[in-house]
Amino acid sequence: MEPFTYPDLPHVRRHRPLGYADADSYRPWLRDEFAFRCVFCLVREQWENPVGRFAVDHLQPQTRYPELAAVYHNLLYVCTSCNAVKGHQEVADPTQTLLSTTVVVQDDGTLVATTPAAAELLELLHLNYRTLCQRRQLLMAAVRVFREREPELYRRWMGFPDDLPDLSRLRPPGGNSRPEGVAQSCLARRERGELPATY
Numbered sequence: 748m749e750p751f752t753y754p755d756l757p758h759v760r761r762h763r764p765l766g767y768a769d770a771d772s773y774r775p776w777l778r779d780e781f782a783f784r785c786v787f788c789l790v791r792e793q794w795e796n797p798v799g800r801f802a803v804d805h806l807q808p809q810t811r812y813p814e815l816a817a818v819y820h821n822l823l824y825v826c827t828s829c830n831a832v833k834g835h836q837e838v839a840d841p842t843q844t845l846l847s848t849t850v851v852v853q854d855d856g857t858l859v860a861t862t863p864a865a866a867e868l869l870e871l872l873h874l875n876y877r878t879l880c881q882r883r884q885l886l887m888a889a890v891r892v893f894r895e896r897e898p899e900l901y902r903r904w905m906g907f908p909d910d911l912p913d914l915s916r917l918r919p920p921g922g923n924s925r926p927e928g929v930a931q932s933c934l935a936r937r938e939r940g941e942l943p944a945t946y
């Protein structure tokens with residue numbers, strides 16, 4: 748398991764809660780949907796103090812698309828750094844654009860895009876900013892050492908957080924048009940013993 752390898756396939760949303768008045772109310776759904784990490788840079792809650800370091804981002808900026816301000820399929824789970832860099836820019840959907848087949852992570856922490864769309868997104872989000880690459884390199888090296896010598900530390904760095912949201916208890920005001928997704932949530936999978944120790 749490598750910490751900065753993007754998903755193999757474009758993301759298909761498993762949840763579709765409806766009707767919350769504000770974007771932040773979708774946060775527990777988005778944390779689960781996007782595996783507790785930033786969809787742009789892959790920084791994980793497990794590596795940060797999650798309080799204040801993660802935000803709900805509008806893929807289509809709400810300044811231009813106010814009708815999408817509180818619509819689930821327009822919302823992403825991101826770190827506050829990527830959220831600030833993205834600002835009001837309209838960018839390609841990272842969950843469809845940044846994939847293991849379109850971005851190669853080098854040992855020095857640099858990301859190399861293999862498609863123009865991925866290259867543009869890396870550029871717009873400053874994902875090859877020097878200090879970010881250095882941090883990525885350091886983290887990859889640490890995770891490798893943990894994997895070989897410190898299995899418990901490896902599990903804590905590369906595993907899911909303890910506070911998995913219980914989506915079965917949530918009642919979105921407009922309902923949930925993909926209720927079957929709740930059974931696929933991380934907490935439900937953990938309770939069935941199906942959630943992997945690391946990801």
Ligand SMILES: [Zn+2]
Pocket residue numbers: 785786787788789790825826827828829830
């Ligand atoms: Zn980020």
